[in-house]
Amino acid sequence: MAPNADLISADLGAYLKLHEEKDLLRFIACGSVDDGKSTLIGRLLYESKALFEDQLSALETESKKFGTQGENLDFALLVDGLSAEREQGITIDVAYRFFSTDRRKFIVADTPGHEQYTRNMATGASTADLAILLIDARRGVLPQTRRHSLIVSMLGVKRVALAVNKMDLVDWSQARFEEIRREYEAFAADLGFTEIQAIPVSALRGDNIMIPSLATPWHDGPTLLGYLESVPVDSGLQALPFRMAVQRVARPNLDFRGFCGRIASGVVRPGDRVRAMPSGVESRVREIVVYRDSRPDAVAGESVTLTLEDEIDVSRGDVLCAVERPAEAADRFLTRLLWMAPEPLQPGRDYLLKIGTRTVTATIGAPRYKIDVNTQARLAAEKLELNEIGVCEALLDRAIAFERYDGSREMGGFILIDRLTNATIAMGLIDEPLNRPGVQPGQRVDRAARAGLKGQRPAALWITGPSAERGSELAQALERGLLARGRHSMSLAEEDLRGSGEEGFRAAVEALKLMADAGLIVVAALPSPRKAERLLARDRMAEGEFVEIFLEGLETGAGYEAPEAPEIRLEAAETSPDQAAARVLAFLEARRIIP
């Protein structure tokens, strides 16, 4: 770990080779200033000799002037004082810092710890292989420790270094350390971490950062840097099936057609059969081109250009997959969203969704629930605000190839983009596809399955009121609104009545029920002046599927019985058909009949 001056002088070739063979570990450091995070990062930079002389001499001067550590170097000054941005009050952002040892290069995402900066922490965690969670030994596991843990686990970080800091202030008590470790491990049991390495440290004094501390003879684990240097960086991606999102098609001349991309998972070799998803066309890899070389293989993480044996239709956004285990394709998903914009999520609105190299239009439904980042409790929610995490359905305008996020960050993570401002307003993780539920042997295909395929629930929108003309205008406006949202509707009007009187009416109600069984949203504008008629229709539908819409305020003709408790009341005189339709659509969203 010490600068290898002898080797540099004696055998430069060997030394350079050593440095060229280093691998790369990206990690995120979580904790607040109070926990000593800045001190810890400053200490890591210092111990790994990543500081230049000018920085160090400035630090010595500043430590004497402003330091809180007497004659010692105050590392917090180093990190806190690095950027003029901090003075301007934008400490909210992720900063990336770099250091390396003889074994590894490290990229640290230095993220703020407060709740209002949850999105910044998620940004840092999205590329991290590991998280350092910092705990003040005196204060133990705090709500913020839980919040940080939840966020890094949600983003797919599998390894945690639990740095129990300020051990010098608890007299290096092994009992205290073990207590914190047990408490944390109990809390984190459900978070899906594969490894939690607890390390007692003093970032300020350097104990167990690089050199094992004499104060902790009871600690038989690694030092923090020792752990960072030795933890496997292999993410297991090479063992997964081959996936590569096509970034662009290179056609520099008539003889060459190459598909450029970075391999998301697996290994590819010339001769491998590949299938482009979602289209499903297949071919065989002819050549792997990397600059002037033709390569015998390429692995996850590499940027390559592939040529194929056949002239198949593949373009940007398609995903080339191993033919024996291709990616699934779907257009409807259950997702976890972290909202990143000041303007809240508007359920039902269209956003752009970018995943891999494909951008599609997505309608995001109202949250099924949101997750309290401190307690993990599920809370009811109608929208998502800045920094809130919620579970929502996403309905895409076309099918995409994907993986669940817990299996592949590259293929399961997406961003939402505002169509007007172009801002990145949310990050999302695919939990599962929804549009093709697995068909069980012997399963009965029912109305829910049929409606599910259409991304809706069956419903009867029964328009009633004394004016048939206004009712029929509203019916048309409603169907236009449903069509605009990609929903499947059917209308039932007076001219559809077969037969007269009660017999004809009953026949129409049966048709209504059949159409609902087909999964449709039926807009009915039938003459039904009597309560009993409407009750007849209501009884044929399931609970919550019958929506009685009363256009009131018009002159009531003889024999019209106004409903007492319609689902929706509209003041006909004050409402245009389109305004009225908008209100009904909002009601349908709230009822989860449409997303």
Add this chain to the structure above:
Amino acid sequence: MRKLTHLQRLEAESIHIFREVVAECENPVMLYSIGKDSAVLLHLALKAFWPGPPPFPLLHVDTGWKFREMIAFRDRMARELNLNLLVHMNPEGLAQGVGPFTHGSAVHTDVMKTQALKQALDAGGFDAAFGGARRDEEKSRAKERVFSFRSARHQWDPKNQRPELWSLYNARKARGESIRVFPLSNWTELDIWQYIHLEEIPIVPLYFAAKRPVVERDGALIMVDDERMPLRPGEEPELRSVRFRTLGCYPLTGAVESTATTLPEILQEMLLSTSSERQGRVIDRDSIGSMERKKQEGYF
């Protein structure tokens, strides 16, 4: 199972960035400043689009005060690699004779670099410009995104940066807005040198030590590259063995004394000099100077 080295991962990331910009932007350009970072950037661009040429022009903003060897190297690279190279010099600055000796470094840099860059980007209608800046160069850079947005007036709003998750870059922008893209964001100076060594990337000879005429001025070794440099009383150019760690306008660029004439020797000097720096004995004037210069450039 094949393990990727840190340089292989950095390279793959940079190539991915180049390709995303070309796929999503209408009219990109690459800023080419002739230095070692630009050399790596160009090499990565060649790799990203092989066997075709990079599908964008290179733009060099010439201040008129670059080292002569830089210009010669630039023209040789353009010729040998058959590059589409645009060179722009601020015509107003040129007409007024703006230079570092007559107008001072701040005015010179603003007129001949920053203003000139804006002129060239506007004239070309470029909506994306690749640059070779690295996050380890300067602390303010540590927080800048890979895709860094500029308003129609080329202004950066550091408080309103888009989150960058995974390797998903949002390149959408309104008409008139543009993006500065930094494919080398996660590279360090050592990575750059190692990569140049490993890939045998050609660089300007000024990076290697040679006997050059220099004067010591304000604590820096300034090379007397042409007759436009006015000598102060007592200043006598002397031949010393020096090299440059960064390159820019010759009157503003300090040399370091060195005998390193090969890449391994440069790497050796770097690795050893940082270790002596770490021991806290010698103040490395060049690293301070270069950092200030980078700030002055105000390029990005």
